Amino acid sequence: MHPAIEPYDHGHLDVGDGNLVYWEACGNPDGKPALVVHGGPGSGCTPGQRRAFDPERYRVILFDQRNCGRSLPHASDPAVDLSANTTHHLVADMERLREHLGVDKWLLYGGSWGSTLILAYAEAHPERVSEIVITGVTMTRRSEIDWLYDGVGRFFPQQRQRFREGVPEAERDDVLAAYARLMADPDPAVRAKAAHDWTTWEDTVISLEVNGKPNAYSDRPSDALAAFVRICAHYFSNAAWLEEGVLLREAHKLAGIPGVLLHGRFDLGAPLEYAWDLAQAWPDARLVVVDDSGHTGSDTYRKEIVKALDGYAGRR
Secondary structure, eight states: OOOOOOOOOEEHHHHHHHHEEEEEEEOOOTHHHHEOOTTTTTOOOOOHHHHHSSSSTTTEEEOOOOTTTEEEEEEESSSSOTTSHHHHHHHHOOOOOOOHHSOEEEEEEEHHHHHHHHHHHHHGGGGGGEEEEEEEEOOOOOOHHHHHHTGGGGGGGGHHHHTTTTSGGGGGHHHHHHHHHHHHHHHHHHHHHHHHHHHHHHHHHTTOOOTTTTTTTSSSSSSHHHHHHHHHHHTTTTTGOOOOHEEETTGGTTTTOEEEEEEEETTTSSTTTTHHHHHOOOEEEEEEEEEOOOOTTTHHHHHHHEEEEHHHOOOO
């Protein structure tokens, strides 16, 4: 990865609905604009994401999506209303941020949930996107949500049962909605247990990745953990407010935008076929399969990320 860098500018953007979205800019103020779109949803941006870019050639912009990271108000507070936090709100926030920073076009980089948000934005505003680099392709189709929170349990049946038992028996016909309700409970003990049970399952799904990061989901401060789980349950219990299959069906709108899709062959939570499907529908994208990686990456994976972004650094 490139050397660690610090922001040269940052702030909070008022995006309406009482929300202030945190953003920061790093690297070369006159460099090629690039936006980092973090995963989760609800993970927040991290200093490590800055290191994917050559700081001499890129103007790197990062932001925390609504109600997580340093954005306000924070979803760890159960009194915070998440009704104005949907995929469509986040797409609008990205466009407001572009206008606020005076960017004409930018490269989009991100993965996992970030890939869904990247695709939603790029299909809505293709004229504002220069290139795309995606890691761990997901499109948040209902079939993908069902796989991640149920189907993949065929490899972990005991752990899947424990995940389901984390909610009241009467609510197990919609486990994700039940977790969303628990994460808004006024009792902090109820919220803490639900967050623990949710991230224990998420960690289980990545537990076989020999080159990955163990406990990647649970290893975060309590407030960040609570916001992450609450926002994830909020989004996935509502299928991200996306018409089923719409991002793949409208991938033709990405025509003319060069892209690289990086995907670990052993990604159990987001099987490789998701990236394959997108690559078939988006001829300008190149699929790179990383054979020693799952969802949380590897040294080879990180080298491929830097290679892709370096490759676009000089492109106008």
